[in-house]
Amino acid sequence: MMSKDKKTVLTLDAGGTNFVFSAICDNEEIVEPVRLKAVTTDTEGCLATLVQGFTTVKEQLKEEPVAISFAFPGPADYEHGVIGDLPNFPSFRGGVPLGPYLENVFGIPVFINNDGNLFAYGEALAGALPRVNKALEEAGGKRRYKNMVGVTLGTGFGCGVVIDQVLLTGDNGCGGDTWCTRNGMYPFVIAEESVSIRAVRRVYAEMSHEDASQLTPKDICDIADGKRPGNVKAAKESFRQLGQVTAAALVNVLNIVDGIVVIGGGVAGAAHHILPGMMEEFARPVGTFSGHLMPTLQSEVYNFEDPEQRAAFLEDKDTYVKVPHTNKEVLYCSQRKVAIMVSELGASKAINLGAYNFALKKIEG
Structure with missing residues (x-):
């Protein structure tokens, strides 16, 4: 069943060209999305862009977000939040613990998953x-x-x-x-x-x-x-x-x-x-x-x-x-x-809804 929780979750549509940041509450997008150019070849530049995007979205919110949840393209160690050797993101070669890094910056749980998984999850719950x-x-x-x-x-x-x-x-x-x-x-x-x-x-x-x-x-x-x-x-x-x-x-x-x-x-x-x-x-x-x-x-x-x-x-x-x-x-x-x-729903909306509900499910146990 799709969650009707009023908690807010920060989300990200991570493409090879653009990063689109947003926030969802009660299965609805509640902010104007923030679009930044993706940085794929420089690790520090990519991390800075991610922090900037989530920070800009967070500043639009009235309530504190309870989690960050998003899809990242390609294989990775999603359970531990480590992004590895992705063809489109050479800046992560060798493994970068992106989830733990963002948790340290924002002080809230971070959940990363495959876009295909979150698409299916969003469609199963709301599509x-x-x-x-x-x-x-x-x-x-x-x-x-x-x-x-x-x-x-x-x-x-x-x-x-x-x-x-x-x-x-x-x-x-x-x-x-x-x-x-x-x-x-x-x-x-x-x-x-x-x-x-x-x-x-x-x-x-x-x-x-x-x-x-x-x-x-x-x-x-x-x-x-x-x-x-x-x-x-x-x-x-x-x-x-x-x-x-x-x-x-x-x-x-x-x-x-x-x-x-x-x-x-x-x-x-x-x-x-x-x-x-x-x-x-x-x-x-x-x-x-x-x-x-x-x-x-x-x-x-x-x-x-x-x-x-x-x-x-x-x-x-x-x-x-x-x-x-x-x-x-x-x-x-x-x-x-x-x-x-x-x-x-379209892939982008389904993925965001999947990310939102996946985060709440993990938080609530």
Whole structure:
């Protein structure tokens, strides 16, 4: 359940270009965000920028904040607040205890996590998961979902898992990581090489024989939609392949987590071109040595953004069956269903809400 606590938490959206500082109370942003240029190559400069940003936000507050909580891109020792060797932040090479440093400066707990994790947590508490359950309730359905896989598609392939309101972090802080899983198209390459902005550009350039280095995902999406000159077939295929490899990675995740999937991030604006590739991969059968074919997933996946598939997902076909030799009946959920949907919150808001609620959960125990 999303916290309704009136405590205030300082937050940060840490990108490779800008640091955007803010504060949240009762799940609402309560200050004008402070935007500062990211410092990625100088440790002291980066630390000074972080202190400046949080200090400026804190000065806008009427109440003292109870914590600082934010996402930092890439692998790190989040439990101990140590940021290590990140490609986009060479200033942290060798390991910098960023969390303890900020705790010493501001005198309050500091929580740092992966952006994919906090995206999933925010969506599970305040976004896609409540949206699905509300739709099921309004449709008269008996089911309610508790588990969520959140995927961010952008510079890289982010992912987080929430199981019954508990964020899966893992013993090594790697819970939910899918970016380094095997690529469904190129088995000896990591999935992120086909699930990222650079992947969209690469496929478009290979198929169109054009220079795509200056094209954004929106540019390529506009080409696919016929709104901008370019190779329409190559543009559509670049997103279809991204969807295919995303789903190939998620198949194994869903067979373990068994829940709703939500996608967000900078590339999610092209979801209408990505989702068909994902659904195609989810429907791909696998076989046994005897030649028997079976679905890759035990549950059927529905595209929640498609009206017909959404209606089929919401349709309640669960029945009651009689207990032998008694007058009792029990519910029989004969269909296994999961849905894939696009974030309505947007990645930035979902991450901030995830950071806020994660901090309060840690403080409250």
